[in-house]
Amino acid sequence: MLTVDAIDTYYGEFQALEGVSLKVEKGQTVIVVGPNGAGKSTLLKTILGLQKARTGSIKFQDEEISGLAPHKVVERGISMVPEGGRVFPELSVQDNLRVGSYNPVARPNAQRQMEQIFSLFPILSDRKRQAAGSLSGGERQMLAIARILMSCPKLIMLDEPSLGLAPLVVNMVFDFIQQMKKEGYAILLVEQNANKALKVADYAYLVESGKLVYEGDRDSFDKNPYIKTAYLGL
Amino acid sequence: MLEELLMAFINGILLGGVLALLAFGLNLIFGVVKIIHMAYGQFVMLGFYFIYYFHTAWHMPLLVAMGAGIVVMGLLGMLVQLLIINPLLNAPRLNQLLALASLIIVLENLAQVIWGADYRGIPISMPIIQFGDIFIRSSYLLAFLGAIATLGILYLFLHKTYFGLAIRSVAQDVEIAKGMGINPKVIYYITLAAGGALTGVVAAFFIPIYTVHPHFGASFTLMAFVIVVFGGMGNLMGGFISAFIIGVVTSITAVLTSTEVADILALVMFILMMMVRPQGILGAKA
Amino acid sequence: MIMKRNSTTSKIVTAGVLLIIALAPLLATSEYMVHIGTLILLWAFVSTAWAYMARFGLVSLGHGVFLGIGAYIPVMLFNYYGVSPWLGMLAGVGAAVLVASILGYACFRFGLIGDYFALVTLAMAEVVSLAIVACREVTGGSLGCTLKASVGWASFQFDDKRYFYYIIFAFLLLALYIWRLIDKSRMRLALTAIEESELAASSMGVSIIRFKMGITLLSAGLTAMGGVLYAQYVTYINPGTISGVGVSLSTCFKAILGGMFNIFGPLAGSAIMVSLEEYFRISFDTGFLGVSEIIFGVVLLVMIIFLPKGIVGSVSEWLNKRFGVARS
Numbered sequence: 071m072l073t074v075d076a077i078d079t080y081y082g083e084f085q086a087l088e089g090v091s092l093k094v095e096k097g098q099t100v101i102v103v104g105p106n107g108a109g110k111s112t113l114l115k116t117i118l119g120l121q122k123a124r125t126g127s128i129k130f131q132d133e134e135i136s137g138l139a140p141h142k143v144v145e146r147g148i149s150m151v152p153e154g155g156r157v158f159p160e161l162s163v164q165d166n167l168r169v170g171s172y173n174p175v176a177r178p179n180a181q182r183q184m185e186q187i188f189s190l191f192p193i194l195s196d197r198k199r200q201a202a203g204s205l206s207g208g209e210r211q212m213l214a215i216a217r218i219l220m221s222c223p224k225l226i227m228l229d230e231p232s233l234g235l236a237p238l239v240v241n242m243v244f245d246f247i248q249q250m251k252k253e254g255y256a257i258l259l260v261e262q263n264a265n266k267a268l269k270v271a272d273y274a275y276l277v278e279s280g281k282l283v284y285e286g287d288r289d290s291f292d293k294n295p296y297i298k299t300a301y302l303g304l
Numbered sequence: 305m306l307e308e309l310l311m312a313f314i315n316g317i318l319l320g321g322v323l324a325l326l327a328f329g330l331n332l333i334f335g336v337v338k339i340i341h342m343a344y345g346q347f348v349m350l351g352f353y354f355i356y357y358f359h360t361a362w363h364m365p366l367l368v369a370m371g372a373g374i375v376v377m378g379l380l381g382m383l384v385q386l387l388i389i390n391p392l393l394n395a396p397r398l399n400q401l402l403a404l405a406s407l408i409i410v411l412e413n414l415a416q417v418i419w420g421a422d423y424r425g426i427p428i429s430m431p432i433i434q435f436g437d438i439f440i441r442s443s444y445l446l447a448f449l450g451a452i453a454t455l456g457i458l459y460l461f462l463h464k465t466y467f468g469l470a471i472r473s474v475a476q477d478v479e480i481a482k483g484m485g486i487n488p489k490v491i492y493y494i495t496l497a498a499g500g501a502l503t504g505v506v507a508a509f510f511i512p513i514y515t516v517h518p519h520f521g522a523s524f525t526l527m528a529f530v531i532v533v534f535g536g537m538g539n540l541m542g543g544f545i546s547a548f549i550i551g552v553v554t555s556i557t558a559v560l561t562s563t564e565v566a567d568i569l570a571l572v573m574f575i576l577m578m579m580v581r582p583q584g585i586l587g588a589k590a
Numbered sequence: 591m592i593m594k595r596n597s598t599t600s601k602i603v604t605a606g607v608l609l610i611i612a613l614a615p616l617l618a619t620s621e622y623m624v625h626i627g628t629l630i631l632l633w634a635f636v637s638t639a640w641a642y643m644a645r646f647g648l649v650s651l652g653h654g655v656f657l658g659i660g661a662y663i664p665v666m667l668f669n670y671y672g673v674s675p676w677l678g679m680l681a682g683v684g685a686a687v688l689v690a691s692i693l694g695y696a697c698f699r700f701g702l703i704g705d706y707f708a709l710v711t712l713a714m715a716e717v718v719s720l721a722i723v724a725c726r727e728v729t730g731g732s733l734g735c736t737l738k739a740s741v742g743w744a745s746f747q748f749d750d751k752r753y754f755y756y757i758i759f760a761f762l763l764l765a766l767y768i769w770r771l772i773d774k775s776r777m778r779l780a781l782t783a784i785e786e787s788e789l790a791a792s793s794m795g796v797s798i799i800r801f802k803m804g805i806t807l808l809s810a811g812l813t814a815m816g817g818v819l820y821a822q823y824v825t826y827i828n829p830g831t832i833s834g835v836g837v838s839l840s841t842c843f844k845a846i847l848g849g850m851f852n853i854f855g856p857l858a859g860s861a862i863m864v865s866l867e868e869y870f871r872i873s874f875d876t877g878f879l880g881v882s883e884i885i886f887g888v889v890l891l892v893m894i895i896f897l898p899k900g901i902v903g904s905v906s907e908w909l910n911k912r913f914g915v916a917r918s
Contacts, residue, residue, distance in 0.1 A: 144485035409887035416880040
């Protein structure tokens with residue numbers, strides 16, 4: 071579905087990504103792990119179009135999307151849950167969800183999607199009219215994910231969903247990611263917490279200092295001694 | 305004396321309503337595009353001139369002329385977005401301010417060249433309503449009611465439509481808004497069009513009340529800023545309340561002393577507010 | 591100019607520019623040209639003083655306050671009480687510095703920065719302008735007020751414009767010299783740190799208010815002196831031309847168009863703007879009153895959009911790229 075081929079991304083003179091390639095197939099959950107500052111967020115931002123790759127190509131469903139403006143990438147079915155559970159603080163929970171279906175493709179189903187989401191996330195239903203900024207960290211993360219689901223995406227990208235959340239809440243978040251996996255969404259997940267991420271992964275990439283260092287399925291990651299000590303704390 | 309004060313109070317409220325429209329436009333533009341439209345009062349001046357021109361030179365019926373004026377001002381807003389604001393979106397704030405300040409010079413002199421420096425107006429006599437010893441001009445009352453109605457429509461637009469939702473999202477977080485498939489440039493154009501059209505609406509309400517001249521906009525621009533910052537920059541509700549407060553205070557002070565002192569008082573209130581609570585009455589939103 | 595700070599090229603260029611200015615009146619073909627030169631130097635002086643604050647992020651849109659005070663107080667004192675302009679200027683500059691200290695302290699104490707600071711200064715400029723108009727019995731209101739004629743050093747008025755030219759040039763040299771001093775001093779480091787992060791600066795013991803006040807009082811005092819010089823030279827003042835929003839913004843323009851981070855930026859900007867204003871004023875028929883202003887406004891707009899670093903800033907950047915001189 072998504073093929074990223076040898077992209078380089080720069081912030082000014084600083085090279086954040088160098089020759090990174092990855093693939094996400096339909097219905098697959100792919101994770102990208104690595105230390106802080108490795109360039110994982112930059113990778114997602116480049117795919118979405120918030121950053122431009124200087125070289126390389128990004129193809130989604132056989133269409134070249136590298137260089138497209140973000141709203142056009144979203145139109146084609148890629149959505150991103152940004153880092154830190156960013157929601158629109160002064161919009162109500164309901165309105166936040168509505169923005170999710172701004173995309174003309176998603177709009178006709180908006181009402182139905184919202185009902186479905188309220189049954190999946192009853193806490194959000196309770197807080198329907200509350201300003202999103204008054205929700206707790208975990209609730210905001212849920213809202214951020216739910217909002218993405220409103221846009222009927224084909225590929226969901228998540229940027230560090232566990233960041234800043236208490237362990238119990240992190241478990242809840244990953245339960246939902248499992249749920250989305252069951253629903254058949256293709257997922258590209260970027261995480262510092264390799265332990266949790268590997269449990270939902272079909273395939274994994276390891277990025278360090280902007281470069282792809284290792285890739286493999288869950289088993290090969292589990293068995294690799296360097297990764298075990300460096301990232302899985304074993 | 306009491307009747308005079310009461311009338312000043314009422315006039316302050318009535319005109320406050322129209323000032324609230326101006327504050328709304330400025331706040332909308334600042335909240336969404338993050339730019340201070342320095343030449344907003346001059347837009348009102350131009351709106352007035354256009355309506356005058358359409359009615360007297362092209363012989364459009366007055367209401368049609370007003371409609372046309374509103375549309376033209378909306379288009380002018382978009383033109384300013386295209387030519388001035390877009391190139392400066394990432395420029396230092398000072399450059400943005402100075403660019404729009406240059407626009408003031410261009411617009412005022414454009415008006416002077418096209419229509420001359422004399423006062424122009426459309427003489428419309430409207431009845432005066434009397435309550436005992438209190439006289440209220442129906443033109444003021446109409447302007448007030450029209451302003452409130454317009455604000456109501458704008459509120460509905462912002463809260464009940466997808467465009468309104470998009471505008472509010474871009475104002476709060478343009479990055480995630482992009483991630484939702486919203487194209488910020490389109491939203492900026494809509495915002496500037498709405499802001500421009502609003503000046504046309506204000507100009508329409510002013511037709512039975514004032515006569516226009518090229519420097520007509522200057523006093524409104526400053527007052528509009530005072531109101532907007534006093535209420536909290538980018539805060540639509542703050543601007544609304546602030547417009548009435550400033551409107552009433554200046555109106556009553558003008559009756560008790562003079563218009564200059566009233567203006568000075570408004571400015572001093574503004575300066576004090578900045579020092580005590582810079583985010584304004586209800587808090588800034590940008 | 592970072593590139594040129596220590597090189598001999600910069601010293602030669604500086605000396606060259608100053609020499610040209612010093613010799614210009616001797617080569618001038620008419621009194622009119624000396625007049626234009628004087629105006630350029632005057633506004634260069636004022637906008638340089640303005641830039642002291644702006645280059646550290648303290649953007650004031652209300653320097654008309656100090657210009658107005660500096661212009662009106664000595665004139666009022668001379669016209670009504672015969673007070674010598676030499677004393678009057680002390681009163682004017684002193685009053686401006688006092689006002690700056692009150693307003694500045696209030697702003698900095700309450701942490702007003704950025705947009706809010708700029709808008710508050712704008713409002714203050716209007717207050718002063720309106721106050722001058724309101725006291726019309728004393729000041730003449732919007733019709734302005736003329737300095738009583740009297741010639742000689744005692745009354746600081748001269749028939750020959752060249753006296754003013756060189757006196758104002760001296761003040762400009764002073765302002766430029768102070769700019770260099772600031773560049774080399776601790777003040778510059780402190781203010782740069784404050785601009786980047788007030789929090790970090792204060793946690794390192796930098797007294798934020800003290801430095802901000804220092805640069806503000808300096809800027810205000812020199813600007814007020816500019817007002818004094820204006821009044822003595824032009825001998826006619828009114829609130830529209832020497833106070834209020836218009837002259838405040840015009841001062842900003844001169845510094846920005848030249849390049850506000852560069853020591854000669856305001857001078858270049860003044861030269862351009864004063865020349866442009868004069869050119870448009872005289873070259874168009876009065877039948878088309880206003881057309882010249884429109885073109886002037888459009889030129890300003892175009893320059894702000896396409897030359898965000900100002901003339902000197904852009905030239906300096908181009909030279910750096912072209913000749914690859916390393917930035918220090």
